[in-house]
Amino acid sequence: EVQLVESGGGLVQPGGSLKVSCAASGFTFSGSDMHWVRQASGKGLEWVGHIRSKANSYATAYAASVKGRFTISRDDSKNTAFLQMNSLKIEDTAVYFCIRYGSSGNYYAFDIWGQGTMVTVSS
Amino acid sequence: DIQMTQSPSSLSASVGDRVTITCGASQSISRYLNWYQQKPGKAPKLLIYAASNLQSGVPARFSGSGSGTDFTLTISSLQPEDFATYYCQQSYTTPTFGGGTKVEI
Numbered sequence: 001e002v003q004l005v006e007s008g009g010g011l012v013q014p015g016g017s018l019k020v021s022c023a024a025s026g027f028t029f030s031g032s033d034m035h036w037v038r039q040a041s042g043k044g045l046e047w048v049g050h051i052r053s054k055a056n057s058y059a060t061a062y063a064a065s066v067k068g069r070f071t072i073s074r075d076d077s078k079n080t081a082f083l084q085m086n087s088l089k090i091e092d093t094a095v096y097f098c099i100r101y102g103s104s105g106n107y108y109a110f111d112i113w114g115q116g117t118m119v120t121v122s123s
Numbered sequence: 124d125i126q127m128t129q130s131p132s133s134l135s136a137s138v139g140d141r142v143t144i145t146c147g148a149s150q151s152i153s154r155y156l157n158w159y160q161q162k163p164g165k166a167p168k169l170l171i172y173a174a175s176n177l178q179s180g181v182p183a184r185f186s187g188s189g190s191g192t193d194f195t196l197t198i199s200s201l202q203p204e205d206f207a208t209y210y211c212q213q214s215y216t217t218p219t220f221g222g223g224t225k226v227e228i
Contacts, residue, residue: 035218045167045210045220061217097166101218107173108214109157113166 002026002112004098009117016088020117022081022098027112030054030076033101035110036083038094038119046094050101051081066092088121095119125149125213129221136226142198144224146211151191155215158187158196161223162207170209171196201226 008020022034033056036048049062051072060072071084081098095116102111126149136142146156154174159167169178171187174194184199198205206228211221 037218044223045212047218047220104172104176107155107176109169109172109178110159110167110212110218111169111172111178113168116166 004100004112004114006096006098006114006117009096009119011120011122012088013123014088014090014121016121017084017086018088018119019082019084020096020098020119022083022114024079024081024100027100029079033108034072034074034081035099035101036072036081037097037099037110038092039097039116040091040094043094048083048096085119088119090121093119093121125152125216125219127211127213127219127221129209129211129224131224132222133225133227135228136201137228138201138203140201142201142205142226144196144209144211144226146189146194146196146221148192148194148213148215152213152215154190155213156187156189156194157212157214158185159210159212160205160207161210167210198226 005023012018033052035050038046049072052059069087074081097116098114099110100112101108128147156174158171161167170181170185175187186197188195208223208225210223
């Protein structure tokens with residue numbers, strides 16, 4: 001079965017750190033670009049960042065709102081992606097989705113989504 | 124960043140209605156436009172990619188059109204399971220999403 005399963009969310013104090021994981025199965029994870037998108041309660045979708053495949057040198061990119069605080073990594077031997085979040089702010093509170101950026105020719109789309117993991121930043 | 128603007132932000136419709144949602148890009152994105160459906164408490168689901176291509180398993184009542192800066196998602200005959208929030212997303216550059224359109228009864 002094709003799936004992504006996030007884990008590691010929880011409650012953290014402002015200024016704290018949290019690392020969430022995303023375990024993939026049912027598709028070729030090592031050849032896939034992986035993204036993180038978040039959604040605050042009752043709000044829309046916000047792109048957080050991505051890590052590309054080995055073929056694309058594991059390049060990463062981040063939204064301005066998280067750059068310098070969040071780091072995306074991956075372990076292809078374990079079919080797992082990670083989102084390390086440091087210096088967390090209250091406004092980082094959201095459900096975090098791990099997603100595959102699949103392609104059809106030159107066109108890319110978020111075709112496989114995890115169920116999401118809730119991160120709450122509060123004192 | 125490319126800004127994506129959806130309209131309306133919400134709409135009320137009935138089963139069997141034809142529903143149209145529009146999405147505009149702040150600059151030309153060719154056909155690098157995707158549509159997603161999200162139900163409460165669930166992850167979004169890909170409906171349409173590359174502006175008009177139906178994702179596998181998605182009912183044919185969903186269709187997409189447009190290119191450049193103006194795009195449309197159409198549901199030809201609204202079904203009870205289609206009441207949800209719909210998002211457009213550009214894949215021309217760093218991904219960005221529209222603000223969403225909530226389709227309500």
